[in-house]
Amino acid sequence: MQLTFHGHACVSLGLPDGGGTLVIDPGTFSDTAAALPGAAAVLITHDHPDHVDVPVVVEHLGSAPDIQVWATTPAADALRAGGAPADRVHEVAPGQVLEIAGVRVTVGGGDHAVIHPEIPRAVNVTYLVETDGASVFHPGDSYEAPASLPAAGLDVLLLPVAGPWMKLSEAIDFTRSVPARTVVPIHEALLSEIGLTIVGARLDTARLSGDYTYSRLQAGESLTV
Template sequence: MQLTFHGHACVSLSLPDGGTLVIDPGTFSDTAAALTGAAAVLVTHDHFDHVDVPAVAELLTATPGVEVWASGPGAAALRDGGAPANQVHEVTAGQVLDIAGARVTVGGGDHAVIHPEVPRAVNVTYLIELGGRSLYHPGDSYDAPAGLPDDGLDVLLVPVSGPWTRLAEAMDFARSVPAGAVVPIHDAPLSEIGHTLTGRWLDTARLGGKYTYSRLTAGEVLAV
């Protein structure tokens, strides 16, 4: 599995038949780079930092073979934004999909709580199994993956910054889900000092376990 980080919450996975599977290409990410060569797109929820609606709609219009799977509100936002309806599919927790040769298990349900008076968005999660490797993208949640492989994950993406996050919850999430590599995401609000502090707290030496903490910069590739 080859994972490319495109900034904030967006990653892509190289597919065996060419092209990439892109997850959460939002406006805080390098969306243009992420969508170049995309064969399929997954969207966890409809917040703008997870789906750049104009960019994704433009991609779908220009490339009829590309399809998107998204939460209900995410799918509606894309259709309302001009995306061809037949290329946009709504997903719900419990579905298991075959997308471009990848097995995708949909989980989750609700966005993490930002504030009791702020309505919670619909947030789905994606467990992706591809080429004998596995990756989990939780969107804006710390929901554990359903149907975890017997030997654990290869890559766990952990949100580390935002109005809904707490570092303690990120640490608990990293400790509770067995994975070979932990990659921080949802990091656009962090300064370099913030990244350094977060890395120290999430490092294996402090938390125990066997994972490798791998912070990636935009455009950087992790081979798993």
């Protein structure tokens, strides 16, 4: 499976047998123009704009009549209100297992991480994607681990590394609690190059004594899972 990073929280995953891609969280901080073409399906973790650029996704749905979207109820409502065809936007909830174009997607999570006690928490789901013996976990805006890991272990953990709801120690603890062969930092648009370098230095394998590869990708770069 080919994983391509499109900036901030957005990645695309190649589907089996050349069936296009599965795109997760094409938001306003991401290169959605590069992420969405060729997509067979889109997954949305929650309704914050940096995870779903509603006008862009709705416009793409209009030009790609076969594409389907799975999202939380608030995100699905926002897409429908923006003009998305109702029959192509599907609501998800924690505990569901989806079969999408030959890919198994386990939905977890439930709540966005706490930003402040006085700020309401958004509905946030996580996605564990498994196909062709490879697995990728996207937590959205949370540090909630999968309910269970694949028998062969997790291949890629997509790790949020910056945001108003987190601190670096939480990213370190999450990395240690969800063992994966490769850790790819996401949710990083708020960081400067200096900040990204500091974060990488704290999360690299040597410092944490972890058995994984820390692989920072530039927007448009890919790795094979």
